[in-house]
Amino acid sequence: MTSEPMLWSGWGDPAQARELPGQVRRLLHDLLGVRAPVVPAAELESVRVPPAALEPRHLDALAALVGDGHVLTTHEARVRHARGRSTPDLLRLRAGDGDGAPDAVVLPGGHDEVASVLRLCAAERIAVVPFGGGTSVVGGLTAGRDGFAGVISLDLGRMNRLIEVDTESMTALFEPGVPAPEAERLLGAHGLTLGHFPQSFEYATLGGFAAARSSGQASAGYGRFDDMVAGLTVATPEGDLDLGRAPKSAAGPDLRQLVLGSEGAFGVITSLRLRVRRAPAEKAYEGWRLPGFAAGTAALRALAQDGPLPTVLRLSDETETMIGLARPDRIGAEESGEPGCLVIAGYEGASVAARREAAAAVLSAHGGVPLGEEPGRSWAHGRFSAPYLRDSLLAAGATVETLETAGFWANLPRLYDAVRLALLGALGSPLVMCHISHVYETGASLYFTVVTAQEGDPVAQWERAKEAVNAAIVEAGGTISHHHGVGRDHKAAYADEIGPLGVAILRAVKDRVDPAGVLNPGALV
Numbered sequence: 295m296t297s298e299p300m301l302w303s304g305w306g307d308p309a310q311a312r313e314l315p316g317q318v319r320r321l322l323h324d325l326l327g328v329r330a331p332v333v334p335a336a337e338l339e340s341v342r343v344p345p346a347a348l349e350p351r352h353l354d355a356l357a358a359l360v361g362d363g364h365v366l367t368t369h370e371a372r373v374r375h376a377r378g379r380s381t382p383d384l385l386r387l388r389a390g391d392g393d394g395a396p397d398a399v400v401l402p403g404g405h406d407e408v409a410s411v412l413r414l415c416a417a418e419r420i421a422v423v424p425f426g427g428g429t430s431v432v433g434g435l436t437a438g439r440d441g442f443a444g445v446i447s448l449d450l451g452r453m454n455r456l457i458e459v460d461t462e463s464m465t466a467l468f469e470p471g472v473p474a475p476e477a478e479r480l481l482g483a484h485g486l487t488l489g490h491f492p493q494s495f496e497y498a499t500l501g502g503f504a505a506a507r508s509s510g511q512a513s514a515g516y517g518r519f520d521d522m523v524a525g526l527t528v529a530t531p532e533g534d535l536d537l538g539r540a541p542k543s544a545a546g547p548d549l550r551q552l553v554l555g556s557e558g559a560f561g562v563i564t565s566l567r568l569r570v571r572r573a574p575a576e577k578a579y580e581g582w583r584l585p586g587f588a589a590g591t592a593a594l595r596a597l598a599q600d601g602p603l604p605t606v607l608r609l610s611d612e613t614e615t616m617i618g619l620a621r622p623d624r625i626g627a628e629e630s631g632e633p634g635c636l637v638i639a640g641y642e643g644a645s646v647a648a649r650r651e652a653a654a655a656v657l658s659a660h661g662g663v664p665l666g667e668e669p670g671r672s673w674a675h676g677r678f679s680a681p682y683l684r685d686s687l688l689a690a691g692a693t694v695e696t697l698e699t700a701g702f703w704a705n706l707p708r709l710y711d712a713v714r715l716a717l718l719g720a721l722g723s724p725l726v727m728c729h730i731s732h733v734y735e736t737g738a739s740l741y742f743t744v745v746t747a748q749e750g751d752p753v754a755q756w757e758r759a760k761e762a763v764n765a766a767i768v769e770a771g772g773t774i775s776h777h778h779g780v781g782r783d784h785k786a787a788y789a790d791e792i793g794p795l796g797v798a799i800l801r802a803v804k805d806r807v808d809p810a811g812v813l814n815p816g817a818l819v
């Protein structure tokens with residue numbers, strides 16, 4: 295686990311960069327026709343950023359609110375806050391395109407400073423992009439500049455405290471800029487856990503999880519992040535919201551739900567009261583081989599509907615199983631290429647042995663063959679390492695990107711086929727892999743990983759594919775996002791999903807809390 299600053303043009307701790315195994319290089323070359331890019335990646339110093347538009351009086355006024363030293367205008371600070379971490383973001387940064395860079399990075403120290411910065415920005419028409427860990431993969435961090443006096447990135451990194459733990463109610467009150475590993479460390483001292491482990495765990499923050507409705511790898515056991523949010527405070531240019539005074543309420547619509555997933559467009563989350571659990575005394579992860587994706591899906595549905603539900607439950611399709619993506623540390627190792635579909639099942643907390651035995655009966659009844667604990671341990675060990683592999687693939691001339699959706703069980707096969715067909719149609723002969731990793735009684739999410747040879751302008755190449763997939767998801771009745779959010783990349787498809795009245799309702803909310811339109815302009819609505 296790392297706390298190093300993120301690589302400016304890639305993922306994670308630069309010290310953990312990974313070489314591609316020879317077998318993977320051969321596969322890329324022979325199967326996908328990948329050729330090394332002609333132009334090497336840019337250096338940070340040479341990245342092109344827009345001319346800074348904010349006037350000295352704006353910067354002075356901001357510094358007066360948050361303190362000298364907490365308004366950064368260096369080239370490096372601007373580049374580091376220019377974009378999120380989607381593959382197009384990284385391709386652009388590697389090409390020296392820092393187009394999305396803010397004029398300044400502002401680091402508030404608390405709720406009142408956030409509120410006063412928002413009031414100032416509304417009065418001066420300065421766009422404000424809240425910035426947590428910077429791991430958005432939907433274009434959530436690049437504000438439109440048109441019509442604004444300038445753009446600031448509001449980095450919540452100084453708001454990184456655990457404020458209070460209530461072991462009677464099993465809640466913990468946090469500031470929004472706490473990175474996920476730090477949250478686990480702070481809770482661990484009390485024998486507690488959140489149980490939220492997305493693949494971006496090493497860098498993403500609690501505020502970002504709430505703002506983008508994140509879902510972690512152990513969501514079957516601990517729930518999605520939005521399930522964990524008991525209360526929120528939010529600063530807007532028009533005043534504050536303090537939401538959530540009971541676990542559930544019949545007092546009208548739940549306004550917490552309006553803030554969750556609002557991606558900085560309706561306000562800045564300045565604290566979160568989160569449901570916590572006792573840290574599990576016992577953990578066991580194991581692998582199973584199912585005869586095919588259909589049989590595996592049926593087994594997962596049975597576990598989700600009739601139980602027992604493991605804490606981690608993940609099914610790779612045939613291609614993902616063959617490539618060995620569920621165990622990124624072992625891609626290219628000798629035993630990659632197993633047939634059938636790999637299931638990883640993990641059990642945490644109480645009654646591990648009994649739950650495991652009961653789940654084994656369900657998996658066996660669907661044709662499953664136990665593979666023992668080694669695949670589970672290997673998955674757990676490599677669970678955060680796949681994004682490092684992406685950097686090596688981009689450098690080698692392959693585009694690799696992930697995308698996700700969710701649907702009801704009855705519609706899942708149609709959705710699966712629609713996304714695959716759209717990708718094949720748009721990209722020729724890419725490698726398309728899929729897994730199910732978030733299950734519910736009524737349905738599940740599908741998470742795709744795509745690898746293709748870079749051709750011409752790789753950003754334009756991917757954007758064409760993404761457009762085709764978005765259309766296919768809408769047409770096939772899936773949601774445009776199960777956990778990555780909307781940002782700019784899914785805005786049009788989200789509008790299709792909720793319809794004109796839905797969009798008008800969101801606009802009305804935005805107009806009320808942010809009449810100047812300075813909050814993350816261009817995102818969500």
Ligand SMILES: Cc1cc2nc3c(=O)[nH]c(=O)nc-3n(C[C@H](O)[C@H](O)[C@H](O)COP(=O)(O)OP(=O)(O)OC[C@H]3O[C@@H](n4cnc5c(N)ncnc54)[C@H](O)[C@@H]3O)c2cc1C
Nearest residue numbers: 426427428429430434492493494499501502508509558563
């Ligand atoms: C390699 C990789 C793997 C990933 N894996 C997963 C995964 O397994 N599951 C998953 O759910 N997601 C995943 N993501 C997506 C991403 O990590 C999540 O969307 C996460 O919730 C973003 O958190 P963050 O702190 O980085 O937020 P940021 O990226 O900084 O911000 C996300 C959005 O929320 C807004 N925002 C941030 N903080 C606040 C705040 N305090 N108040 C209001 N608005 C705010 C931002 O303006 C932006 O629009 C992955 C991303 C990457 C790059």
